[in-house]
Amino acid sequence: MNNIAIFGYGIVGKGVRDVIDENYDEFCVKKVFDLPSKRDVLGNLLETDMDKIFADKEIDTIVECMGGDELPHEIICKALKAKKNVVSSNKETLSRHMKEYLDLANDNHVILAFEASVGGGIPLIYPITIQNEFDEIYTINGILNATCNFVLSKMQKEDMSLEDAILLAQKNGFAEKDPSADLKGLDMVRKGNVIATIVCGKELKNDEIPHFGIEKVSKDIINFIKDMGRELRFVVNITFLTKKVSLVVLPIAITPKNPLIHVEYDNNGVLIEDKHNGPITLLGKGAGRYPTASAIMQDLVRIQKGIAFPYEKVGPYQKIVPNLTGSFLCFKDDKFITELVSPTQDELLKYDFICRIEK
Numbered sequence: 456m457n458n459i460a461i462f463g464y465g466i467v468g469k470g471v472r473d474v475i476d477e478n479y480d481e482f483c484v485k486k487v488f489d490l491p492s493k494r495d496v497l498g499n500l501l502e503t504d505m506d507k508i509f510a511d512k513e514i515d516t517i518v519e520c521m522g523g524d525e526l527p528h529e530i531i532c533k534a535l536k537a538k539k540n541v542v543s544s545n546k547e548t549l550s551r552h553m554k555e556y557l558d559l560a561n562d563n564h565v566i567l568a569f570e571a572s573v574g575g576g577i578p579l580i581y582p583i584t585i586q587n588e589f590d591e592i593y594t595i596n597g598i599l600n601a602t603c604n605f606v607l608s609k610m611q612k613e614d615m616s617l618e619d620a621i622l623l624a625q626k627n628g629f630a631e632k633d634p635s636a637d638l639k640g641l642d643m644v645r646k647g648n649v650i651a652t653i654v655c656g657k658e659l660k661n662d663e664i665p666h667f668g669i670e671k672v673s674k675d676i677i678n679f680i681k682d683m684g685r686e687l688r689f690v691v692n693i694t695f696l697t698k699k700v701s702l703v704v705l706p707i708a709i710t711p712k713n714p715l716i717h718v719e720y721d722n723n724g725v726l727i728e729d730k731h732n733g734p735i736t737l738l739g740k741g742a743g744r745y746p747t748a749s750a751i752m753q754d755l756v757r758i759q760k761g762i763a764f765p766y767e768k769v770g771p772y773q774k775i776v777p778n779l780t781g782s783f784l785c786f787k788d789d790k791f792i793t794e795l796v797s798p799t800q801d802e803l804l805k806y807d808f809i810c811r812i813e814k
């Protein structure tokens with residue numbers, strides 16, 4: 456029996472408990488850490504003192520699905536030091552402290568796993584990690600924010616305005632009350648960081664990743680791009696160069712030949728190009744209670760089977776090179792102004808909305 460403690464009984468945490476209770480006799484949720492207000496729902500399963508969980512010798516793995524950074528950082532560090540395996544869906548804390556977490560996991564001979572932190576239910580972190588062991592990955596292009604992809608699909612396929620599409624995303628539970636971090640690209644900065652770190656094995660800083668958002672996209676811009684025979688996708692673009700990693704989060708006007716054209720609504724998708732086996736496309740649900748719980752179960756089952764995660768200690772900090780090669784369409788007040796070739800970040804920041812155009 457594998458005894459688990461879940462930290463955070465929200466959308467994801469409840470999903471993990473449901474899936475374990477319904478499908479997995481070999482796992483047992485022994486405790487749930489959350490606020491005292493959850494006593495009515497959780498009864499004796501609720502534990503509000505985290506140290507009691509870390510001291511419990513019967514609990515071997517904790518699942519952290521609280522969100523944020525400060526408290527999860529404390530929880531993950533304490534859990535690893537107490538020799539508990541840690542499964543986390545929290546890209547915010549992982550993207551900030553990956554090196555510290557992996558070092559602690561290695562030093563304490565336990566496993567840190569985070570399949571659910573990027574791409575919702577799509578098996579992505581583990582396959583990329585394995586692929587990276589055997590092949591040389593050149594680029595990864597990921598549509599990794601379900602809210603933004605849903606909004607862009609509604610605007611492009613159903614002629615909806617940005618405001619209406621956001622409202623609908625909120626109504627359907629995809630978008631947060633304040634969706635600005637998603638629309639600005641900050642969520643994809645964190646997810647891009649997690650993927651890039653496991654591939655290049657170096658510590659990367661979120662605040663060095665350039666990001667150009669979609670807050671100012673409009674129907675006029677969408678129609679302009681449609682007239683060029685292209686569709687917008689909001690993408691994190693990672694390129695691995697010799698001793699360098701190049702990253703940017705930005706909208707790209709893609710042609711119908713690009714496999715990411717099939718990533719629509721609340722789906723996520725990733726296109727991987729490598730030396731011997733490419734391109735590989737992974738596509739599926741990018742968020743939601745049960746897709747995310749399913750990704751957490753993948754980690755739990757691998758830990759239970761003793762499948763080693765080939766993450767090594769993350770090497771020292773590496774500066775990120777902004778990836779701004781190619782042609783960019785630049786808009787102000789919903790109007791096309793100019794096309795710039797391989798511009799600087801400062802040149803692009805003068806406009807309300809920019810997108811790279813796939814030739």
Ligand SMILES: NC(=O)c1ccc[n+]([C@@H]2O[C@H](COP(=O)([O-])OP(=O)(O)OC[C@H]3O[C@@H](n4cnc5c(N)ncnc54)[C@H](OP(=O)(O)O)[C@@H]3O)[C@@H](O)[C@H]2O)c1
Nearest residue numbers: 463464465466467468489490520521522544545742743747
């Ligand atoms: N939702 C998704 O589809 C999805 C997909 C992939 C990854 N993730 C990631 O998974 C994590 C959890 O997401 P979620 O959507 O499940 O969030 P959520 O619904 O807000 O759940 C978080 C839970 O933690 C509890 N909590 C917050 N602060 C606490 C504190 N100080 N002490 C104890 N408990 C506390 C919350 O209680 P209250 O509700 O009372 O505040 C809530 O029960 C995040 O990192 C998110 O980015 C989510």
